[in-house]
Amino acid sequence: MPPEAPLSAAEPAREAARAQLERLWARGRDFLGCEAAIMGGAMSWLSERNLTAAISNAGGFGVLACGSMTPDLLEREIAATQALTDRPFGVNLITMHPQLDDLIRVTLAAGVGHVVLAGGIPSGGAVRAVKDGGAKLVCFAPALVLAKRLVRTGADALVIEGNEAGGHIGPVSLTVLAQEILPHIREVPIFVAGGLGRGEAILAYLEMGASGAQLGTRFAAAAESIAHPNFKQAFVRAAARDAIPSVQLDERFPVIPVRGLANDGTKRFLAHQAETVRRYQAGELTKEAAQLEIEHFWAGALRRAVIEGDVETGSLMAGQSVGLVTSVQPVAAIITELVEQAVAALASRHTIATPL
Incomplete structure (x- = not known):
């Protein structure tokens, strides 16, 4: 029987690196109940049953975006997701939804173990309903003072999202939020989000104290995403600087402020604002009517882009990490790539540290 081939010099370093990564995000993995502490960002029209289940099946943690769904529609979408995966996933609910109480009830009745409340500070009643129903509560914290308040009022985990992210954004970058919040909040797991597209970046935040990461843009262009091919190819072609916030x-x-890819629609929005302001100043519109004219410009624009493939006038919500989307990949390949990048970065340190 031939002797076993000796281990290459790199293999012990990779094994040590993988074990170190497991330690770094163990808290996040345990909280989510998945193999890789990588959450899918909840994106309207995109984070439906197929993408949510694909992320969970690949070892991450899918999050279903409720958006403006009615309770009945959400109930059906949760059931459809559960038919595609037997792994944990969460449901993202908007705090301003007029039927939030019913949406929470439907989510809990379906046995969903994690509820993400987004779009504002959740009310005490919403927090109690989630926790009394036995689910874990995840909230978004845009500043340290709010992070502390959310932990005091019952949040079981936080997401801190920088303005590099796609869609609705706050004013502060993730690099600053992480420095502001991670050293001071230890009571609950914290997941970082905004501008993340490679495993080395996720690793850096894990080493700062994060428990995991949330990604949206890379998954938006995944093979399992229901987005129109035109939408995905717009992501593949785009550079980071093409993802810009809406201009006031x-x-x-x-x-x-909403971050998305610049297109003919963003140019028309500027012209629409200018014309609306002119009509207001001319006395043709009241201030309230002018505000509604501006707010309604993008009505249906995200669906036109995602579902119908209108990448010229639709809303192409994307984070600055869109510049790292170079092809349409299966979700499993994306997660594997992110993990391997983090492992390789750690392994290179072990290799350097090991004497010859």
Whole structure:
């Protein structure tokens, strides 16, 4: 019988690196109940049953985006997701939804173990309903003072999302939020989000004290995403600088900042704002009517881009990590790549540290 081939010099380093990564995100993995502490960002029209289940089946943690769904529709979507995966996944609910109480009830009745409350500070009643129902509560914290408040009021985990992210964004980058929050909040797991597209970046935040990461943009262009091929190819072609926040022309008419790919629609939005302000100043519109004119410009625009493939006038919500999307990949390949990048970064340190 031939002797066994000796281990290559790199293999012990990789084994040590993988074990170190497991230690770094063990808290996040245990909290989510998955193999890799990588959450899917909840994206309207995209984070439905197929993408959510694919992320969970690949060892990550899928999150179903409720958005503006009715309770009946959410109930059906949860059931459809459960038919595609037997692994844990979460449901993202918007705190401003007029039927939030019913949505929480439906989610809990379906046996979902993690509820993400987004879009604002959740009410005490919503927090109690989730926790009394036996689910784990995840909240978004845009600043340290709010992170402390959310932990005091019952959040079981936090997501801190920088303005590099796609969709609705806050004013602070993840690099600053991480420095502000991670050293001071130890009571609950914290997941970082915004601009993440490689495993080395995730590793850096884990070493700062994060328990895991949340990614949206890379999964938006995944093979299992129901997004139109035009939408995915727009992501593949885009550079980081193409993902820009919406521009506000007049402070009297606030525009909620949303990051997306610049296209003909973003140019038309600027012209629409200018024309609306002109009509207001001419007395053709009241201030309230002018604000509604501006707010309604993007109505249905995300669906047009995601489902219908209108990448010219639709809303192409994307984070700056879109520049790292170079092809349409299966979700499993994306997660494997992220993990291997983190392991390789750690292994290189072990190799350097090991004397010849």
